[in-house]
Amino acid sequence: MLEKLVDAIAGMREEEAISLVEELLDQGIEPLEILKKCRAAVEIIGEKYEKGEYFMPELILTGEMLNRISSLAKAKMTESLEEDENKYIGKVVLGTVKGDIHDIGKNIVAFMLDTNGFKVYDLGVDVPSSKFVEAIKEYKPQIVGMSALLTLAFDKMKDTVKAIEDAGLRDQVKIMIGGAPINDQIKEYTGADGWGQDAVEAVSLAKKWMGGN
């Protein structure tokens, strides 16, 4: 049935995918197993997008499906994980910066970090620097992730890094940034510690910073 799930997601059959997830969870399948299968489906979708078989509407639908599936899976996961914070590899505060409302990529990053054992505090979109600072104080993450698709938002990323510095929290967190236009130069400009081209790189970077491989 797990393979049927991959097929339903990659085939854009949203309601079938949701029913399958509900059934699998009822059968006691580990939420993490389900999320791993979603990751496999996302890889197929990404390939189809690159080949020109899928377009933006499919990516948007993917984001929507993943949100629905991850909230079903997360509801189960938090039951077992929240009792023991030590089970997480690390904590990440994540958001799309002020002025930018693109969140499909950010949600995929959140989802992938989740699947890989990180506790993610997703602040949403259009997030002002003050909200990042408050979230660092409240959740004490080791990592902060910022997403942006608009070139206008680079300054907001820089401002947020500065606000974290001004609040005396800069040495407590590693900061990663991402989004289609981000590159090494933007990383240097904003003062972030690293950047990732996709959600897989986000996870590798986060694991590296937490001392994993």
Ligand code: B12
């Ligand atoms: C879908 C889309 C929208 C949707 C967003 C829906 C949503 N819920 O997100 C809607 C229609 C709302 C939208 C609105 C706008 N958009 Co728009 N949009 C796009 C589009 C087509 C795709 C973006 C996307 O979702 N890509 C797919 C995801 C999966 O990729 P991704 O975001 O890059 O994420 C991956 C990586 O970058 C990385 N990543 C992402 N975040 C992070 C974070 C970290 C920490 C790490 C490590 C990695 C990482 O991992 C992700 C997964 O692999 C792009 C064009 C494009 N080709 O990028 C334009 C684009 C980004 N939009 C653009 C514009 C101009 C706008 C508008 C201003 C349009 C308007 N005039 O109203 C508004 C902006 C409103 C605002 N204030 O933000 C421009 C930006 C130009 C610029 N240089 O700034 C683009 C480039 C289109 C263009 N060519 O002109 N948009």
